[in-house]
Amino acid sequence: MVVTVKLFAYFRDGRFKEAASTFLEEKTTPQDVIESLKIDMEDVGVIMVNNRHAATDYCLQQNDVLAIFPRIGGG
Numbered sequence: 071m072v073v074t075v076k077l078f079a080y081f082r083d084g085r086f087k088e089a090a091s092t093f094l095e096e097k098t099t100p101q102d103v104i105e106s107l108k109i110d111m112e113d114v115g116v117i118m119v120n121n122r123h124a125a126t127d128y129c130l131q132q133n134d135v136l137a138i139f140p141r142i143g144g145g
Contacts, residue, residue: 071096073130075103076137081113100136101126107138115141 075089085107094103100117104126116139117124130136 071098071130071132073098073103073133074135076135077107078137078139079142081107081109081138081140094130098130099127100124100130100138103130103136104138109138113140115139 071094073092073094075092077085077087092103100119101111104111104114104117111126116137117126117128118137118139119128119130119134121135121137124136
């Protein structure tokens, strides 16, 4: 299936900003994508699918847009 993956902030370093037309197997989850990109799950702050918050175990669908944001710290 085709899913667009968008990365934000330092997740783009050495990767990409947006990968349209990423081919994924059926029943792929955001966690599967994150792990395939070698991003530590502890660094992930927000996962959105089609501009809505999504759980790590959501089953992605054809033409979904997956956005992955890092945790934001400050002080």
